[in-house]
Amino acid sequence: MSKADQKRIEADLFQLAKYNSTPGKGLTRLSYTEEFRQAQSYLCEEMEKLGMTVRSDAIGNLIGRAEGRLSQNRKDEGAHIPALAVGSHLDSVRCGGIYDGNVGIVCGLEIRRMCRENGVQLRHPYEIIAIAEEEGNTFGSGIMGGKAIAGMFDRSILDTLTDESGRTVRKAMTDYGLQPGAIDSVKRSRTDLAVFIEPHIEQGPVLENENLSVGIVNAIVGIRTREIIIEGRPDHGGTTPMYLRKDAVLAMTEIIRLAENTVRKLDDGTVLTCGSIRIEPGSVNVVPGKAVFSVECRSVNQESLDLVFGKIEAHLEKLRGNGFAVSVKPLMELAPTRLSDRVIDALRKGMTAHGLKERVLPSGAGHDSMCIADITDVGMLFIASRDGRSHCPEEYSSPKDIADACDVVYTALMELDQAIE
Ligand SMILES: [Zn+2]
Structure with missing residues (x-):
């Protein structure tokens, strides 16, 4: 043949x-x-x-x-x-x-x-x-x-x-x-x-x-992409003690780390990318008042996507309780x-x-x-x-x-x- x-x-x-x-x-x-x-x-x-x-x-x-x-x-x-x-x-x-x-x-x-x-x-x-x-x-x-x-x-x-x-x-x-x-x-x-x-x-x-x-x-893979907007309060980076800050970047890093840990624990090939981050006002000596960032997750398992974003949503709710304004915009949803x-x-x-x-x-x-x-x-x-x-x-x-x-x-x-x- x-x-x-x-x-x-x-x-x-x-x-x-x-x-x-x-x-x-x-x-x-x-x-x-x-x-x-x-x-x-x-x-x-x-x-x-x-x-x-x-x-x-x-x-x-x-x-x-x-x-x-x-x-x-x-x-x-x-x-x-x-x-x-x-x-x-x-x-x-x-x-x-x-x-x-x-x-x-x-x-x-x-x-x-x-x-x-x-x-x-x-x-x-x-x-x-x-x-x-x-x-x-x-x-x-x-x-x-x-x-x-x-x-x-x-x-x-x-x-x-x-x-x-x-x-x-x-x-x-x-x-x-x-x-x-x-x-x-x-x-x-x-x-x-x-x-x-x-x-x-x-x-x-x-x-x-x-x-x-x-x-x-x-x-x-299915793809779920969200843009997350966290608004805290811009304050003086020298005079505001840590316990009185509403730092949007620190709040953002909590979300990213939580998502990363969840994906690593899943260990089913799910991947996470936070590829776009914008910070305001973006000055070295001002507590960041606003963070806008993307979270993209790709997986062959719908349940894995649900789990990652479910955990993110629960943590965002906590941030709301701590006085942050939080919103989530869907950018892509593909099963x-x-x-x-x-x-x-x-x-x-x-x-x-x-x-x-x-x-x-x-x-x-x-x-x-x-x-x-x-x-x-x-x-x-x-x-x-x-x-x-x-x-x-x-x-x-x-x-x-x-x-x-x-x-x-x-x-x-x-x-x-x-x-x-
Ligand atoms: Zn091709």
């Missing part, structure tokens, strides 16, 4: 890397730009060479499709056979790397080539999906293509969000030749999409640290997503079949997959990132590791193709 070919994988990645508006400074390929169109044309040509029919949906997701044996057999009966799909996003951040997103699409192409070389025609239709506008660098709102597939796209942003030049999402899409009015037609369902697998770079250091090429993602056990099992079998050590890990970043998981069975396979870097020109995953991912997903698809009706 022929396996994934590292040279072909590299050739696809390097070709896609040419469709870039910032050569020499990393990859910039924002959705609905000329570079984006060129990348889509390249994919379209490659997919047609591989005997696939290609279409674009109303939001600009490019979908290549090869019919399966079942579709041909049951054509006369008019039966609808759900597809098995592999893919990821085609857009990039500004001055990012050539692997984020692209790798998932290139794996989709390579798997199709492997099927052809091995003389395999799947029972189900096979699709490669190159998703539009995941990174959110154009309009400030990401995962648009994935949300549209899941039927979660918020149509109000078509006219409220704009790019740097003031062009609305609707105008940018229309200028590109898309039909924003028909976005509802992008929605898929389990009856026409049985499985979506997204191979993606890890964007973290775990796999490389353990000398592994790939790892199975079991869940995508954890469990990925499909059925796909995870198939990926496990793929790893065993190719002699790879099984490793399961959560994703700390958001992906299209977390939305698509709402409508069908979704799996993700992470590929080791050198130094854990991503969203920068230094981003790198080796062709060998990407080939491992293709082999694992190929075997998983064979398994799922048999198991799914």
Whole structure:
């Protein structure tokens, strides 16, 4: 049986890397730009060479499709056979790397080539999906293509969000030749999409640290972010004794330390970031009267998020009792997503079949997959990132590791193709 070919994988990645508006400074390929169109044309040509029919949906997701044996057999009966799909996003951040997103699409192409070389025609239709506008660098709102597939796209942003030049999402899409009015037609369902697998770079250091090429993602973390505002009283930093102070910064540090201790005790992979702090008046000799800071917690366990913020809330109540004015503003609320056990099992079998050590890990970043998981069975396979870097020109995953991912997903698809009706 022929396996994934590292040279072909590299050739696809390097070709896609040419469709870039910032050569020499990393990859910039924002959705609905000329570079984006060129990348889509390249994919379209490659997919047609591989005997696939290609279409674009109303939001600009490019979908290549090869019919399966079942579709041909049951054509006369008019039966609808759900597809098995592999893919990821085609857009990039500004001055990012050539692997984020692209790798998932290139794996989709390579798997199709492997099927052809091995003389395999799947029972189900096979699709490669190159998703539009995941990174959110154009309009400030990401995962648009994935949300549209899941039927979660918020149509109000078509006219409220704009790019740097003031062009609305609707105008940018229309200028590109898309039909924003028909976005509802992008929605898929389990009856026409049985499985979506997204191979993606890890964007973290775990796999490389353990000398592994790939790892199975079991869940995508939930994110809860709050801005907390604590108001005490600004006083003279020399004349006010400690017991009479209402120091907002000391109160803030109590909250941060409490959150840190709670997260460390949980020891379930939950992470905490207090990345933005503003202090007023911000003078060396004045007791800080006001502290505004962010608390962001990410976890695959909803109960862990509830526990951390429950403890914070209880301590804030104590501060209120001590004469502080306290308020909390929600900045982000995203529930954890469990990925499909059925796909995870198939990926496990793929790893065993190719002699790879099984490793399961959560994703700390958001992906299209977390939305698509709402409508069908979704799996993700992470590929080791050198130094854990991503969203920068230094981003790198080796062709060998990407080939491992293709082999694992190929075997998983064979398994799922048999198991799914
Ligand atoms: Zn990505």
